[in-house]
Amino acid sequence: MKLTRREFSAGLAAGLAAPALMRSAWAQGATIKIGMCVPVTGPAAEQGLWAQNGAKLALAAVNKAGGVLGKQVELVIEDDQTTNPGIVLAFSKLAAQSDIVAFLGSIRSTQVQAMAPDVIKVGKPVMIGGTNPDLTHSGNPWLFRFRPNDNYSGRVIADFGVTTLGKKKWAIVHSTDAFGTAGGKALTEALTKLGAPPVLDQGYANQSQDFTPVVLAVKQSGADVLGTYFTFENDLGIFARQLRQLGVNIPWVGSPSVVAVSSTKLAGPALFGTYGVADFAEDSSDTAKAFGKSYRDAYKTAPDNQSAWPYDAITILSAAINKAGSTDPNKIRDAILATQKFAGAEGEYNFDKNGDGLHGYNVVKNDKGKIVYDKHIDFND
Amino acid sequence: MDLVLQLLFTGIGIGAVYALVALGFVLIFRATNVVNFAQGEFSMVAAYLMVVFSVDLGWPYWLSFLIALAGMALFGVIFNLGVYYPLRHRTYLPVIIATIGASILLSNSVLAIYGPQPQVLQGWFDTPGIQLGPVYLDSQYLLIIGVTILLVLFNFWFFEKTLLGKKLQATSQDKEMASLLGISVSTMIMITFIYSAVLGGLAGILVAPVLFVSIQMGSTIALKAFAATIIGGFGDVAGAIVGGLALGVIETFGAAYISVPYKDGFAFLVLIAFLVFRPQGIFGERVAEKA
Structure with a gap:
């Protein structure tokens, strides 16, 4: 058998690329990835840390209970710098990773507004904590709110x-x-x-x-x-x-x-x-009390809404993907919207057609x- | 009238903070011809030192204060040797960029060490303030105003009456000439950095009980202080004080009588007006002479 020079180079290229391709395919399959835009720097870095704490606590619980679709869930964190340009950049970095199935956005309405056009382009579910009513009332089908709106x-x-x-x-x-x-x-x-x-x-x-x-x-x-x-x-x-x-x-x-x-x-x-x-009061429900206890055990400090909404977002998102039985964005969306009477740390979630999960507050x-x-x-x- | 007096007091108080930081800007500018964009971070670092000694270690307030200021003097030396000295023979641009770099490095270092949580620092006095007729005088602002007045007097005495002050002035006016007269220019610049770091630190420690201790406390004040130095006349000590006070009063009254959300806008509107109509500032020398 005679090899032409072209066949040889094609074979060589394929041989060199194969391990990398296999590794990336393996990596894609190993875990379910959720992206999170959160302030690591800037004026809200403090609250950003709590948000990460809340998300990680829920993640640990989800993974302990068997994960999502039989796989472990992994959180990919990107710094939004507490600014609007920062979150747009952070979201585009995360969105470029095609194996991320859904995202956690900001608790700040102004940042969610800044990233909203890109969210529509990407077409994957984004959980948010921003409470400006317009965010879920402007025809953007991919924003799901885990706090009651203003x-x-x-x-x-x-x-x-x-x-x-x-x-x-x-x-x-x-x-x-x-x-x-x-x-x-x-x-x-x-x-x-x-x-x-x-x-x-x-x-x-x-x-x-x-x-x-x-x-x-x-x-x-x-x-x-x-x-x-x-x-x-x-x-x-x-x-x-x-x-x-x-x-x-x-x-x-x-x-x-x-x-x-x-x-x-x-x-x-x-x-x-x-x-x-x-939106979060530790004594308002048994779920809130349980969240409060595990948060204190893990971080030795009191939780508040900054950590409660990402906790609920990860919990409900994971349950929704499991219920959807797939990572298809539309199926996840339907499953989140179908979530009713779900007891979360923030309150009872009854998603409406706009993507608002909660409809009241604690005083x-x-x-x-x-x-x-x-x-x-x-x-x- | 009550309203006017209350606003005037607050305006002068916040203006005195700008003035203290502005003073640091001016001194370094006079000595080196560059703007030190890390001046705000000097205040932030000092406030954190105060938190370390007074809150975390629980040392007496006065002792923490002295150690924090001594720490700032050392910090001034390090800053001079690390940021200015290696670039002293270059044009002003690399030095300015270096100070911006230092500012980013400082705020992120403090963030990394101390975390993002704002800290509470008690004021110098136990009483929060006194009610003088219809006007409430916040004790910390009273202290800030008092310190500013003392510093104005001290600066006048130091720069006009002491040999060291005159040497510093000579250095800032003409380095080559000063050098020919036997003044060690590097030492004078070193002293300037030490003095500016201590001044900036003092402003930070004084304002911390009012604005809380946070990573961004320095940058917000420094921006206004920078505007104040331009309004007062860049390179002029009296200008920095007057510019700072004027800015504080203007923005407070602008906010009260015209619009609160545009409070910062008034400060920068005044800045623009000065840049257009009187770029040398209130006390400044003509720009042409500097060039």
Whole structure:
């Protein structure tokens, strides 16, 4: 048998490539990969760490229970730098790995908005924690939300303040980013429906060093209750201290950051007595308690919503892939949307056609630095 | 009127913070003709040193303060030898890039060592503040304003009345001439870096109880401080102080009376206006003379 030079080179090339091809095929088959865009650096690096903790805890449980489709699940983490360009880059890096079957996006609405166009192009399910209602209401079929959206937080804040606390003169303070603007709008709408339109609607830019003008505006408005949407805990800490220093002591019902672990630590007594809506409250259900216990055992610190939603996202996503019996994006999508009455750490998941899993909030109170569960308010519409 | 007084106090307080950091910018610029973009990180590093000694190790506040400042002096030496000295014969551009690199290195090193969680640092005083009629005076801001006033006096005395100060001035004005007169230029630049690091550190330690200790605390202040130095006149000590105070007051009043979300916008609007109409700043010499 005579080999031509062309046949020889083709054979040589195939021989050289074979081990690599086999290795990549083996790698593709060995595990089920889930990509996660999360802040490892930047202002929210702290919360990013907790999100990873929550996801890894769920991952360990899933793998211990036999994994997904008979394979172990692997998390591929990419730093989103807590910025919009950062998450677009992180997502495109992950999306380039064709063996990743689904993704975890951001808890920040503005970042989810930034990555949304690419999510449609990639066409694979992305679990999100951002609470801007528009994210799942803009016809993007691939976003699934594992926290209640701001329509609900606004409604719960308004309902609790007006009905339970009996306060009608509201001042609203919110960040001017996507999250804060949408939250402030939702709260205004809910209050207007309850016959108590706000007397002040005050936006502020993130990473402000001083909140005196905001506090003075609240003081001058004559409001008897304060509703807030703060994005960053250090902003909230500075605001809370200045609010108390300048003598504003009206009841305060805020978005989840008011009762977040780091805000409680940073602001100290300035936040005593405040109420916050919390998608995660450890005492709200048995599942939440169980999650709290395993989180404390693993990380020696209290969990909050930053770690609870990725925990639920990984749990429900894994269950959905198992139920779908395949990693086909459309089948996973159908399986997630079919998830009903699923007890998660954040609450009971009943996915609607938009991809929203939760439809209510817990109200919790900062009782001298300890966050205590007050009540759960759910809406059916 | 009450409102105006309250805003004025806060504006001056936050302006004094900008002024302290701006002072560090100016001193290094005068000595080396480059802008040190790691000046904000000097403040951040000092605040973290304070957390290490005062919070983690539980040492007395005054002792932690002195050790942190001594640490910053050492840090100034290392910074000079590591970032400026190897590039001293090059144009200003590589040095500026090196300071930006150092700034990224510093913030990420602290992130790696200390983690991303913001830390709480207690203020110097136990009382958070005093109510003076309708105005609430935050004790930490009072301290910051007091320290700024002292530093203005100290700088005047140091640069105008002492031999070392005059040597530093001579070095910043004409290195070759200073060298011919027997002044060791490298030593003078070293001293400048030490002084700037201590000043930046002082600003960081003073502002930490108000803004919390975080990785990005330095960069947010430094940006405003940089604007303040341009408004005051780059290279002018009095300019840095006046520029910082003016910036603090303008943005606070702008926020209160025009728009809160555009607070940072006012600061940079003033900056742009100065760059267009008076690029040499309030006290600055004409740009042509510098060139």
